[in-house]
Amino acid sequence: MVIKAENIVKKYKELNALDHFNMEVKEGEILGLLGPNGCGKTTAINCILSLLKFDEGDIQIFGQKMTPTSYNIKKQIGLVPQEVAVFENLTVEENIDYFCGLYIEDKNIRREYVKEVIDFVGLTEYKKFYPKKLSGGLKRRLNIACGISHKPKLIFLDEPTVAVDAQSRNFILEGIKRLNKEGSTIIYTTHYLEEAEMLCDRIIIMDRGKSLVTGTVEELKSITSTREKIIAGFENPEEDISDKIKSIPHVLDVGKAHGEYIINFENGTNNLSNLLDFIKDNDLTYTKLYSQLPSLNDVFLELTGKELRE
Amino acid sequence: MTVYRYFIKITTRYKWIILGYAAIFFLLSVISSINTKTKETAFMEESLNIGIVDDSKGSLSDGLIDYLGKNNTIVEMENDIDYIKDQIFLEVVDAVIIIPQDFQSRVENKEESVEIFRDDRKMESLQIENQVNKFLVFSNATRRDGKFDLARVKDVLKEKVNVDVLKTGPTSKNSGTDAWFGIYFNFIGYIVITIYILVIGLIMAEFNDKNIRDRMRISSKKFLKSNAEIYLGQITLGMLITTIFILGGIILKGKHIGEVDLSRYLINAYVFSFAILCFTFLINNLTTSRFAISGVSTVVSLGTAFVSGVFVPQELLGEKVLAMAKFFPMYYYVRINNMKAVSAMDMSYGLRMQLLFGAIFLLTGLGFSRAKQKI
Ligand SMILES: Nc1ncnc2c1ncn2[C@@H]1O[C@H](COP(=O)(O)OP(=O)(O)OP(=O)(O)O)[C@@H](O)[C@H]1O
Ligand SMILES: [Mg+2]
Numbered sequence: 091m092v093i094k095a096e097n098i099v100k101k102y103k104e105l106n107a108l109d110h111f112n113m114e115v116k117e118g119e120i121l122g123l124l125g126p127n128g129c130g131k132t133t134a135i136n137c138i139l140s141l142l143k144f145d146e147g148d149i150q151i152f153g154q155k156m157t158p159t160s161y162n163i164k165k166q167i168g169l170v171p172q173e174v175a176v177f178e179n180l181t182v183e184e185n186i187d188y189f190c191g192l193y194i195e196d197k198n199i200r201r202e203y204v205k206e207v208i209d210f211v212g213l214t215e216y217k218k219f220y221p222k223k224l225s226g227g228l229k230r231r232l233n234i235a236c237g238i239s240h241k242p243k244l245i246f247l248d249e250p251t252v253a254v255d256a257q258s259r260n261f262i263l264e265g266i267k268r269l270n271k272e273g274s275t276i277i278y279t280t281h282y283l284e285e286a287e288m289l290c291d292r293i294i295i296m297d298r299g300k301s302l303v304t305g306t307v308e309e310l311k312s313i314t315s316t317r318e319k320i321i322a323g324f325e326n327p328e329e330d331i332s333d334k335i336k337s338i339p340h341v342l343d344v345g346k347a348h349g350e351y352i353i354n355f356e357n358g359t360n361n362l363s364n365l366l367d368f369i370k371d372n373d374l375t376y377t378k379l380y381s382q383l384p385s386l387n388d389v390f391l392e393l394t395g396k397e398l399r400e
Numbered sequence: 401m402t403v404y405r406y407f408i409k410i411t412t413r414y415k416w417i418i419l420g421y422a423a424i425f426f427l428l429s430v431i432s433s434i435n436t437k438t439k440e441t442a443f444m445e446e447s448l449n450i451g452i453v454d455d456s457k458g459s460l461s462d463g464l465i466d467y468l469g470k471n472n473t474i475v476e477m478e479n480d481i482d483y484i485k486d487q488i489f490l491e492v493v494d495a496v497i498i499i500p501q502d503f504q505s506r507v508e509n510k511e512e513s514v515e516i517f518r519d520d521r522k523m524e525s526l527q528i529e530n531q532v533n534k535f536l537v538f539s540n541a542t543r544r545d546g547k548f549d550l551a552r553v554k555d556v557l558k559e560k561v562n563v564d565v566l567k568t569g570p571t572s573k574n575s576g577t578d579a580w581f582g583i584y585f586n587f588i589g590y591i592v593i594t595i596y597i598l599v600i601g602l603i604m605a606e607f608n609d610k611n612i613r614d615r616m617r618i619s620s621k622k623f624l625k626s627n628a629e630i631y632l633g634q635i636t637l638g639m640l641i642t643t644i645f646i647l648g649g650i651i652l653k654g655k656h657i658g659e660v661d662l663s664r665y666l667i668n669a670y671v672f673s674f675a676i677l678c679f680t681f682l683i684n685n686l687t688t689s690r691f692a693i694s695g696v697s698t699v700v701s702l703g704t705a706f707v708s709g710v711f712v713p714q715e716l717l718g719e720k721v722l723a724m725a726k727f728f729p730m731y732y733y734v735r736i737n738n739m740k741a742v743s744a745m746d747m748s749y750g751l752r753m754q755l756l757f758g759a760i761f762l763l764t765g766l767g768f769s770r771a772k773q774k775i
Binding site for chain 2: 140167171
């Protein structure tokens with residue numbers, strides 16, 4: 091286990107920013123920390139890294155207790171903070187060299203590492219630029235480069251794709267996969283479902299400072315009682331037929347949105363043909379009919395009673 | 401030494417602020433030194449307006465007034481310090497001499513016998529002290545059986561004055577250069593506060609950004625070590641700035657450098673710089689707002705320079721103002737620069753006060769930085 095955080099409690103006056111938060115990270119994986127804005131993702135990272143004092147709990151990294159003076163552990167960690175944190179008065183190259191220099195004293199090694207990471211994040215053309223001349227997406231890449239130039243084994247990325255255009259976002263996500271392939275363990279926080287689904291080996295779903303569930307995407311989806319979701323729209327009749335639909339076998343509940351019915355089934359087989367029978371029996375004409383597997387959003391909805399998406 | 405190296409590198413991005421101040425400063429100094437030069441040669445002939453408060457009313461004081469009246473215009477005044485200061489400040493008179501009741505006995509005992517208020521803004525007012533001293537020295541020389549031979553004093557001084565005009569005596573020239581250095585170094589004090597707070601403040605606003613601090617705190621470089629390098633950078637920068645301005649003064653008055661006690665000015669300037677570095681440390685622990693920093697830089701430098709006697713001589717400032725000025729090292733710095741005869745004790749008191757303030761600023765700053773880290 092690379093990281094083991096147990097029952098972390100972090101209080102801000104009345105607010106429990108972390109409420110018995112638990113997290114385990116295995117070597118070589120990409121772990122996603124998924125939760126809505128303000129649920130405590132950044133707080134969790136800062137506590138794990140001893141940037142914040144916390145009230146209760148225990149944190150071990152590489153099998154050792156993490157403290158503000160655990161320099162041996164810190165040497166192997168890279169952090170890409172949520173906010174871009176660079177010197178406005180240093181160029182791209184100088185910024186990276188500065189932060190790399192906080193880990194690596196040897197100038198020659200550093201020169202090589204800095205060059206490598208500039209290539210890695212695709213900023214070679216911009217290495218003499220000052221940060222204020224960079225676009226938002228390029229600034230984020232610089233922010234990443236500053237956190238990973240010293241080749242850490244364990245990398246924390248705190249929402250590195252927020253407010254980034256699609257092109258830079260894909261570039262960043264691909265880069266993270268590459269880092270992982272090269273052997274780094276990665277903790278990735280996000281409030282984007284798609285990113286978590288596509289990138290992460292395992293996901294921790296968080297809400298209000300609590301870690302709710304952990305598992306692979308498949309495991310998480312299997313938690314929900316919903317097995318299948320069918321969306322149907324009808325030409326007729328005008329009146330609500332939700333109650334009638336509920337008589338179909340295995341229907342859990344029926345919702346209505348934009349004139350369409352969202353039908354959740356608890357069992358995964360024969361649902362569509364049962365629904366088709368129901369349509370025929372009731373002389374209905376459908377305009378839309380398709381089946382969906384449950385998403386992480388459904389998992390989140392079922393766990394917290396609210397949508398993850400804003 | 402990455403942190404130190406990049407601290408210095410960031411410093412170079414602010415070189416225009418430093419060079420800008422330096423350019424204006426040297427320009428003004430050159431202008432002012434040209435001014436004093438023309439006055440120096442002319443000033444023996446210059447007639448001054450001298451206010452006199454004669455509480456003694458003896459023959460000796462009459463002799464002195466008579467002597468001074470030869471070359472100057474004498475105005476009788478009441479012994480009212482505030483009024484006197486106002487008159488000098490308003491340039492009604494160039495200097496005021498207060499002759500105390502026990503004037504004669506003081507002269508006989510070779511004690512400080514008169515109190516002189518003069519307008520430091522005017523070089524020529526320096527001659528008053530010379531004239532008074534000259535009169536007293538000769539008076540004492542003619543003293544026989546407890547009596548002064550004032551008639552002889554008068555005769556001797558008549559010749560003496562002529563001789564002085566011819567060779568523009570070395571004493572007067574010396575005090576002219578000394579006064580120039582005093583004023584120049586006083587202004588260094590003002591500029592040191594301005595630039596230190598502004599430039600170091602702007603640089604530290606970057607280093608003290610919470611996110612950058614966090615990056616440094618999670619790195620494997622000991623936080624204390626990073627901080628030590630930052631402070632080393634500040635000291636390097638501070639000493640460099642102070643040295644530039646000191647060298648400027650030495651270059652401007654290079655020829656006369658032998659006439660002044662340079663070491664006094666140097667020690668004073670570096671001790672003062674250290675105290676202001678500590679003050680900057682305090683400010684940097686209070687705010688990282690660039691707006692606040694440039695405000696503090698202007699207000700503190702102008703404010704303390706004014707109340708401590710950089711722009712207006714300390715003698716002309718009210719007691720309340722000076723009492724307030726004592727709460728900032730500038731006051732002690734200016735006092736040492738303006739001392740005429742330096743006693744080692746006076747000087748060490750002034751230096752110790754500046755160091756004490758430095759220590760207080762440092763400790764207060766540390767207190768605030770601790771408080772911030774608690775969160
Ligand atoms: N310094 C602080 N003082 C008081 N409350 C704070 C402080 N920092 C964070 N919080 C609160 O703690 C909670 C968790 O904040 P945190 O930044 O960890 O959320 P997050 O999951 O990272 O959100 P986001 O996705 O917006 O980055 C929030 O409710 C926030 O308002
Ligand atoms: Mg966050």
